[in-house]
Amino acid sequence: xxxxxxxxxxxxxxxxDECVLEAARLMRKHHVGDVVIVAKQKGIQxxxxxxxxxxLVVEVMATELDPAVITVGDIMQPGLATIKENADIFxxxxxxxxxxxxxxxxxxDNEQLVGIVTLDDLLQLLSQELSGLVKLVxxxxxxxxxxxP
Numbered sequence: 001x002x003x004x005x006x007x008x009x010x011x012x013x014x015x016x017d018e019c020v021l022e023a024a025r026l027m028r029k030h031h032v033g034d035v036v037i038v039a040k041q042k043g044i045q046x047x048x049x050x051x052x053x054x055x056l057v058v059e060v061m062a063t064e065l066d067p068a069v070i071t072v073g074d075i076m077q078p079g080l081a082t083i084k085e086n087a088d089i090f091x092x093x094x095x096x097x098x099x100x101x102x103x104x105x106x107x108x109d110n111e112q113l114v115g116i117v118t119l120d121d122l123l124q125l126l127s128q129e130l131s132g133l134v135k136l137v138x139x140x141x142x143x144x145x146x147x148x149p
Contacts, residue, residue, distance in 0.1 A: 003086075003115075004115070006117060015039070015072075016076065033053045035072065044111065046112065084106075084108075085114050
C-alpha cells in the first residue's frame with residue numbers, strides 16, 4: 001500500500017510571510033496540529049517548512065513574542081522531511097523514525113504538495129491491520145477446536 005492511499009489530501013498550507021496568529025487560528029479551525037509552509041515555484045506549491053502547535057507554544061507563547069508580528073517563516077522547522085506519494089507505508093514508517101518526525105508532507109514526483117501523513121494515521125492503519133490478523137487467528141483456532149473435540 002502506498003502512502004497516497006492513506007494521506008490527508010486537504011493540507012492546511014500557508015506562505016512563510018504570514019503571521020503565526022493566523023497559523024494558530026487555522027489549526028484551531030481545522031482541528032490539526034500543524035500547517036505546512038509552501039512556496040510557489042514554477043506554478044506548483046512546494047513544501048518548504050512546517051509549523052506545529054508545539055512550535056507555537058515553545059517559540060512564541062513561552063518567549064512572550066507577539067503572534068501578530070512573528071511570521072511562520074520565522075519559526076518554521078528548516079530542512080523539511082517529505083516523502084513521495086508512491087512510497088510504501090513501511091518505507092514511510094522507517095523514514096519518519098529515522099528523521100524523528102511525527103508528520104510528513106507527501107509530494108508528487110515534481111515536488112508538488114499533495115497531502116500529509118501523521119504518526120496517528122499510521123498507528124490507526126497498523127492497529128486495524130493487526131486487529132484483522134487477530135480475528136483471523138481466533139477464527140482459525142476456533143475451527144481447529146471444532147475439528148478436534
